[in-house]
Amino acid sequence: MKLASNKSLIGWFFILIAVIFITLFYFYPMLQALILSFRSGMGVNLEFVGLDNYIRLFNDPVALTAIRNTFIYLIIQVPIMILLAMFFSVLLNNPNLKFKGFFRTAIFLPAVISLVAYSVIFKYLFSTDGIVNKFLLNLSVISEPIEWLMDPFWAKVLIIIAITWRWTGYNMIFYLAALQNVDKSVYEAARIDGANSFQQFFYITIPMLKPIILFTAITSTIGTLQLFDEPMNITRGGPGNETLTISQYIYNLSFEYTPDFGYAAAVSFVIVILTVIFSMIQFRLGGDRK
Amino acid sequence: MKKWLTVITVGLLTLILSACSLGADKNTYEETGVLTAWAWDPLFNVAALELAKDYYIEEDESFELEIIENGQKDIVQRLNTGLSSGTMKGMPNIVLIEDYRAQSFLQAYPDAFYDLSDYFNIDDFADYKKAPTSFDGGQFGVPFDTGVTGLYLRTDYLEEAGYTPEDLTNITWDEFIEIGKDIKEKTGKLMISINPNDPDHLRHMIQTAGVWFTEEDGRTVNISENEAVREAVRTYTALQEEGIAHINTDWSSRVAAFQSGEVVSVAVGNWMTPSIKAEESQAGKWTIVPIPRLSVDGAVNASNLGGSSFYVLNIPGKEKAAEFLASTFGSNVDLYQDFVTEIGAIGTYLPALDGEAFKKSDDFFGGQKIIADFITWMEDIPSVNYGMHTYASMDILIGEMQKYKSGKELDDALIDAQKQAEGRLSN
Numbered sequence: 001m002k003l004a005s006n007k008s009l010i011g012w013f014f015i016l017i018a019v020i021f022i023t024l025f026y027f028y029p030m031l032q033a034l035i036l037s038f039r040s041g042m043g044v045n046l047e048f049v050g051l052d053n054y055i056r057l058f059n060d061p062v063a064l065t066a067i068r069n070t071f072i073y074l075i076i077q078v079p080i081m082i083l084l085a086m087f088f089s090v091l092l093n094n095p096n097l098k099f100k101g102f103f104r105t106a107i108f109l110p111a112v113i114s115l116v117a118y119s120v121i122f123k124y125l126f127s128t129d130g131i132v133n134k135f136l137l138n139l140s141v142i143s144e145p146i147e148w149l150m151d152p153f154w155a156k157v158l159i160i161i162a163i164t165w166r167w168t169g170y171n172m173i174f175y176l177a178a179l180q181n182v183d184k185s186v187y188e189a190a191r192i193d194g195a196n197s198f199q200q201f202f203y204i205t206i207p208m209l210k211p212i213i214l215f216t217a218i219t220s221t222i223g224t225l226q227l228f229d230e231p232m233n234i235t236r237g238g239p240g241n242e243t244l245t246i247s248q249y250i251y252n253l254s255f256e257y258t259p260d261f262g263y264a265a266a267v268s269f270v271i272v273i274l275t276v277i278f279s280m281i282q283f284r285l286g287g288d289r290k
Numbered sequence: 291m292k293k294w295l296t297v298i299t300v301g302l303l304t305l306i307l308s309a310c311s312l313g314a315d316k317n318t319y320e321e322t323g324v325l326t327a328w329a330w331d332p333l334f335n336v337a338a339l340e341l342a343k344d345y346y347i348e349e350d351e352s353f354e355l356e357i358i359e360n361g362q363k364d365i366v367q368r369l370n371t372g373l374s375s376g377t378m379k380g381m382p383n384i385v386l387i388e389d390y391r392a393q394s395f396l397q398a399y400p401d402a403f404y405d406l407s408d409y410f411n412i413d414d415f416a417d418y419k420k421a422p423t424s425f426d427g428g429q430f431g432v433p434f435d436t437g438v439t440g441l442y443l444r445t446d447y448l449e450e451a452g453y454t455p456e457d458l459t460n461i462t463w464d465e466f467i468e469i470g471k472d473i474k475e476k477t478g479k480l481m482i483s484i485n486p487n488d489p490d491h492l493r494h495m496i497q498t499a500g501v502w503f504t505e506e507d508g509r510t511v512n513i514s515e516n517e518a519v520r521e522a523v524r525t526y527t528a529l530q531e532e533g534i535a536h537i538n539t540d541w542s543s544r545v546a547a548f549q550s551g552e553v554v555s556v557a558v559g560n561w562m563t564p565s566i567k568a569e570e571s572q573a574g575k576w577t578i579v580p581i582p583r584l585s586v587d588g589a590v591n592a593s594n595l596g597g598s599s600f601y602v603l604n605i606p607g608k609e610k611a612a613e614f615l616a617s618t619f620g621s622n623v624d625l626y627q628d629f630v631t632e633i634g635a636i637g638t639y640l641p642a643l644d645g646e647a648f649k650k651s652d653d654f655f656g657g658q659k660i661i662a663d664f665i666t667w668m669e670d671i672p673s674v675n676y677g678m679h680t681y682a683s684m685d686i687l688i689g690e691m692q693k694y695k696s697g698k699e700l701d702d703a704l705i706d707a708q709k710q711a712e713g714r715l716s717n
Binding site: 044059149 | 363366367370373374376394395397398399400402486487488537539540543678679681682685686688689690691692693696706710713714
């Protein structure tokens, strides 16, 4: 009896440390940010304004543009990336593939590169007289260089290309790990029943990967909602506000302009709310309804 | 078992408590007597501080100053986070702030800066430096460099097209575009390099008319009824539409545009001189004339782009820091000669401008006395209150300018910009 209560005491003690730190460094700041979002003013001259910041948010065209841009990235980029990651992982899981280690490393490598470093390199690759334009021109795919950084449409495409390049390998690793846990006998049985590769992929692989698809979809969605480094370093949000993201707008409100931390906090709560909503939708769609 | 638990708990608690009380409330100056200063650009601002420090040590041997070099963005960020947190711990004694941002700091953190009115005389400095550095009757900044602008010209390209630098002296931006089209036709060279995502030309264009995005109070948004803003946006877009502008995307491609000889002119602050001279093969091929003006009433051929000033934070060591700035940047004529000869920085301290260093001719610019010319133009810079919202207004305008470029009516774009600015900045 004595031993048991002692053990549970020690258990509580270990949890306690984590709880204290999480409360101190997560929940307390979140609460403070929420309180801050009801205040507004320049720098330290903050005063309580109630819901004004949130009302202002819905009348602020720049904030709405930032939200719209973030959605465009989300809706286009996340599905492309997840499909690509799945595609690569299936290819790399092929037992007959040669140089497997090399390919796996090559595709995963972008994920370990610094966000700022790759962003800056992308900016140079895709500049008007950059190598991508030269390449496309020489192949006669295009007749004049694409203004990747100056054209509202192509700038968005560029950001999507960049984040897809950076994160596909990262997500692929999850699929690869999951695929290796799939029993080979399932595929054998399917082949004996006459299923072709496509059928195997759609009726076995995808259902088997469902929990991982859900997981990667949610983490990618959250990641995209918080997108900052790429637009900041590649396009600075431009042309105009065409590639501005919510996080970048928060940064601008706090550090670029005369700081209004209250309003910036309100905008950041938009990310929180959107994250919760999207996660719930994805759980609904992807989770098992039991 | 119990004993161990107690030991661990006590150990952890002491660790946490000691971490909390580390350093207490004292700042570096109180502990060590060393002042700290934050500035960006090691070859320019930091170098200037070093020179000033050397001068001051001759007066006061015990003087110690640690100069910490940081990017401007980092300094802005750190100041904002530090000052808004309420503690002044870790803040420097002296900090360099760009004139466009100064009012934003002075008004957002009213008690954070130390009034220097009693230490030096602001009337000794160029007039246009006064508005950004003072607030509410107090003088908080010691003006440093001038951002006086000029139009750097490639004389060889002009000659090829049949022009002389005189043809581009004291012109309007509209005339600039006309000449640009002609030069492009004759030489194939583009007239100017611009970055529509960071259109700093807009700022010096607008200042030629003596106005800003906000009215003189620095708060009331003044965009849709502002003829100068309208003209600047129209002109800037015309530069692109007329096909005479090279588009750069960042600093390095901007510098590369003139160093590689792609463009005929550079319209920018005098701080670009070192970058222009860095391409030695172009020695003798450059000259500088006054910046073009906007086609609005009262606009002059003189403007400013950038430039910054030193501020003292209201923390222990402020008196010492203020004395240091006052006896160097605030009054030392010799120091300003050194700024010119050693780092190419043109100060705004008027009594120093008669010095010999300011009259030298520069062979790179065909023997032109460029410093003397810049000083002459500096006197004509219209004084403008940059207010608190320069960069916020700029970003709004960049957004609307993009829409104007893709077909929106200019008046509608400006009215929308005005509305956005009013909505965003009225707090």
